[in-house]
Amino acid sequence: MLQRLTPRPAAPDLTPALLHHLGTGNDVLRTAAVRALAAQSSGDERARAALLDALVDEDPDVRSDAMEALFRFAAPEDAPAIRRSLQGDPVREVKVAAVHLLAELGDGGSVDLLRALVTSRCDDRVAWEDEDDVWDDWLDVQIAAIEALARLGIADAVQDMLAARDDEFGQTLDAPVFGALARLGSEGAAWLLAVAQTEEGLGRKRALSALAATGAEALAPHLDHILGDDMAALRALGLPLLDAGDDRAAALALKDPDAGLRRAAVLRFAAGRPELAIAALSDADEKVQAAALDRLQLPLEHELHAALVDNLLAWLRSAGATLAAAAALSVARLAPNRADLALVELADDATRPLEARIAAVEGLARLEDPHATGRLIALLANPSQQIRMVALTALRSRAGQGEVGAEAALAKAMTGRLLPATAATVAHAPEPATDLGASRMDEGPAPSVRISPDGDIIEAGAQGADAAMASTLAAIQYQPGAPEAAEETPEETAPKRRKRRAVEGPETVADDLARLAMGIAADLPSDRIGAALMVQATAEDDMLRAAAWEAMRKRYTDAVPCGDVALAARVALRDPLPVVRAAAAQLVLSDPDPKPELRALCLRDEDALVRAIALRIDSGEDADALLPFLNDPARIVRDAALDRLSQGDAGGRAETIVDALMASDHIDTLARAIGLSADLHACAAGRLLEGGLGGKQAFVLLEAFAAVRDPAASRPAG
Numbered sequence: 021m022l023q024r025l026t027p028r029p030a031a032p033d034l035t036p037a038l039l040h041h042l043g044t045g046n047d048v049l050r051t052a053a054v055r056a057l058a059a060q061s062s063g064d065e066r067a068r069a070a071l072l073d074a075l076v077d078e079d080p081d082v083r084s085d086a087m088e089a090l091f092r093f094a095a096p097e098d099a100p101a102i103r104r105s106l107q108g109d110p111v112r113e114v115k116v117a118a119v120h121l122l123a124e125l126g127d128g129g130s131v132d133l134l135r136a137l138v139t140s141r142c143d144d145r146v147a148w149e150d151e152d153d154v155w156d157d158w159l160d161v162q163i164a165a166i167e168a169l170a171r172l173g174i175a176d177a178v179q180d181m182l183a184a185r186d187d188e189f190g191q192t193l194d195a196p197v198f199g200a201l202a203r204l205g206s207e208g209a210a211w212l213l214a215v216a217q218t219e220e221g222l223g224r225k226r227a228l229s230a231l232a233a234t235g236a237e238a239l240a241p242h243l244d245h246i247l248g249d250d251m252a253a254l255r256a257l258g259l260p261l262l263d264a265g266d267d268r269a270a271a272l273a274l275k276d277p278d279a280g281l282r283r284a285a286v287l288r289f290a291a292g293r294p295e296l297a298i299a300a301l302s303d304a305d306e307k308v309q310a311a312a313l314d315r316l317q318l319p320l321e322h323e324l325h326a327a328l329v330d331n332l333l334a335w336l337r338s339a340g341a342t343l344a345a346a347a348a349l350s351v352a353r354l355a356p357n358r359a360d361l362a363l364v365e366l367a368d369d370a371t372r373p374l375e376a377r378i379a380a381v382e383g384l385a386r387l388e389d390p391h392a393t394g395r396l397i398a399l400l401a402n403p404s405q406q407i408r409m410v411a412l413t414a415l416r417s418r419a420g421q422g423e424v425g426a427e428a429a430l431a432k433a434m435t436g437r438l439l440p441a442t443a444a445t446v447a448h449a450p451e452p453a454t455d456l457g458a459s460r461m462d463e464g465p466a467p468s469v470r471i472s473p474d475g476d477i478i479e480a481g482a483q484g485a486d487a488a489m490a491s492t493l494a495a496i497q498y499q500p501g502a503p504e505a506a507e508e509t510p511e512e513t514a515p516k517r518r519k520r521r522a523v524e525g526p527e528t529v530a531d532d533l534a535r536l537a538m539g540i541a542a543d544l545p546s547d548r549i550g551a552a553l554m555v556q557a558t559a560e561d562d563m564l565r566a567a568a569w570e571a572m573r574k575r576y577t578d579a580v581p582c583g584d585v586a587l588a589a590r591v592a593l594r595d596p597l598p599v600v601r602a603a604a605a606q607l608v609l610s611d612p613d614p615k616p617e618l619r620a621l622c623l624r625d626e627d628a629l630v631r632a633i634a635l636r637i638d639s640g641e642d643a644d645a646l647l648p649f650l651n652d653p654a655r656i657v658r659d660a661a662l663d664r665l666s667q668g669d670a671g672g673r674a675e676t677i678v679d680a681l682m683a684s685d686h687i688d689t690l691a692r693a694i695g696l697s698a699d700l701h702a703c704a705a706g707r708l709l710e711g712g713l714g715g716k717q718a719f720v721l722l723e724a725f726a727a728v729r730d731p732a733a734s735r736p737a738g
Contacts, residue, residue: 055726058089123168170200198230252278264292279305290315310346341373385414434552444530542571628654691727
């Protein structure tokens with residue numbers, strides 16, 4: 021943790037200096053002063069009075085910023101002055117901010133004017149900037165007035181809002197009107213229900229969306245009306261208003277004509293009523309059945325359990341994506357001794373939906389028999405990147421639990437030596453005439469790998485299928501018949517499958533597998549994993565090398581690399597890839613005694629992240645060496661230099677830092693400095709209070725103070 025500058029000075033009173041600049045003839049400085057007052061003088065009565073006076077400033081930007089700033093100062097007694105600006109100031113931004121501020125103050129005296137502005141420009145009471153083109157200006161004020169009346173809870177304004185929505189000029193006010201109605205409780209909900217039931221298209225959709233946001237308290241009086249409606253989207257609003265014991269909840273789950281609503285009801289109520297999930301297993305819609313599987317509670321009666329397992333196995337072969345995925349996860353839970361063959365078949369079947377195949381891998385990962393790890397390793401040869409990623413994640417979990425075979429597989433995957441040459445690359449045919457629904461038996465047997473007793477990954481020999489099955493998991497992978505074709509739907513028919521080919525990942529499977537494995541398992545505390553990363557740290561392929569160094573950066577976050585890793589990192593400081601240099605810099609400079617020449621090399625690097633990493637390492641240099649980096653074009657570098665300069669007992673360094681930042685014109689970093697340290701805040705305030713600043717310097721300081729919110733809270737107490 022950084023030690024802030026000491027001793028801690030008392031916070032100076034900035035308000036007089038800010039008020040001074042608010043009184044200058046420079047419009048730019050006045051707007052900056054207004055924003056700085058809002059940030060630095062909250063609650064100050066002097067600032068409040070000055071901002072109220074600024075509402076009649078000659079510059080529209082000053083007036084607009086002053087109205088915004090008053091959100092931090094205004095009191096209820098200021099409402100008349102704010103209302104006068106709403107009526108008399110022609111600037112749209114001022115009017116909109118005034119409307120919102122009046123609602124914030126809860127000003128009942130403005131209700132009449134706000135209601136009038138909902139339906140009319142009120143030309144006799146309100147000034148507008150351009151009398152020939154005021155429509156857009158009024159529309160913004162109109163919307164603000166609608167929102168303000170809702171915040172004030174003025175239910176009498178409902179008719180005004182509905183009249184504005186029906187305006188002959190066709191302005192689109194659905195969103196603000198419906199949003200306002202949603203805030204007006206049961207009465208507003210009644211009008212939204214009326215719109216949803218009587219209108220079509222976008223209006224109905226927006227009304228339903230607003231109804232969903234009204235909350236149970238506003239909808240509860242209308243529950244019977246909602247549940248009896250012909251529209252499923254409206255009936256769905258009743259779900260949060262029911263508990264599982266209500267017979268109406270069961271009716272929605274089992275008898276509602278809309279499948280989507282039945283599914284939502286099963287998901288919501290089956291936890292409290294397990295019989296709903298069992299009954300929904302017989303639903304005609306697969307998504308409802310999938311929801312029932314998701315909510316199914318064990319144990320089940322023996323006959324039901326056995327029948328359900330048979331159904332699960334059938335669904336794995338033929339159901340659509342959602343039900344097949346749910347079945348894949350459920351069969352591993354309900355029938356682990358029968359799940360493996362069916363799940364491997366599904367995971368390996370490229371004609372089946374990817375969602376279901378991924379769920380099959382997740383189901384396999386839940387099995388704990390002696391062959392479980394081997395099945396996951398075999399899936400690393402799958403052409404689908406998503407399948408490989410899920411399998412790698414499962415293997416990472418097993419390796420973390422001490423599974424030697426999983427650890428060995430991950431290490432070999434990282435080096436690119438896990439897969440045989442026949443599986444290392446997926447070659448896609450140039451002509452898109454392949455029938456993806458055809459049997460894969462015509463393509464020859466899939467490559468097979470096995471685990472030795474020592475945890476090594478070995479390619480199965482060519483002694484024939486029987487020999488391979490005797491010593492590996494090939495019996496599970498072997499598929500004696502043609503796989504089921506994908507579900508025949510208008511979007512997924514055999515002719516369409518023949519006319520396209522799915523590309524689910526990079527063609528270079530081995531390289532992609534290596535990158536994924538490094539990203540997933542680099543932090544495993546294993547010498548094998550560390551050695552595998554070192555192999556790829558010098559890879560010719562840029563993506564592999566970058567992935568290896570990023571993995572090593574994560575691996576050694578809390579440890580100092582040594583030996584070959586440290587040596588390789590020093591060499592990598594000159595790598596052409598910035599990401600490699602950044603990771604190497606972090607490793608090299610984490611050494612308690614980094615070589616000065618290596619740090620200097622990093623500080624000269626063209627990549628901002630490398631420079632920032634180097635700056636964050638304390639090597640004992642004096643402040644003069646760090647000050648130039650406060651003018652670096654990259655903020656990450658400036659911030660790193662500022663953090664270093666603000667460490668320890670800096671003595672008179674605060675003035676040097678503030679002067680350097682003022683000269684650099686980097687307002688964002690100066691603002692960060694002001695919020696970072698009480699000393700830096702006091703020094704910057706002193707510069708402002710001294711006066712005699714040039715216009716540019718004053719602007720930089722004012723904008724920096726404006727960018728710091730609640731400085732007392734942003735600085736530590738000690």
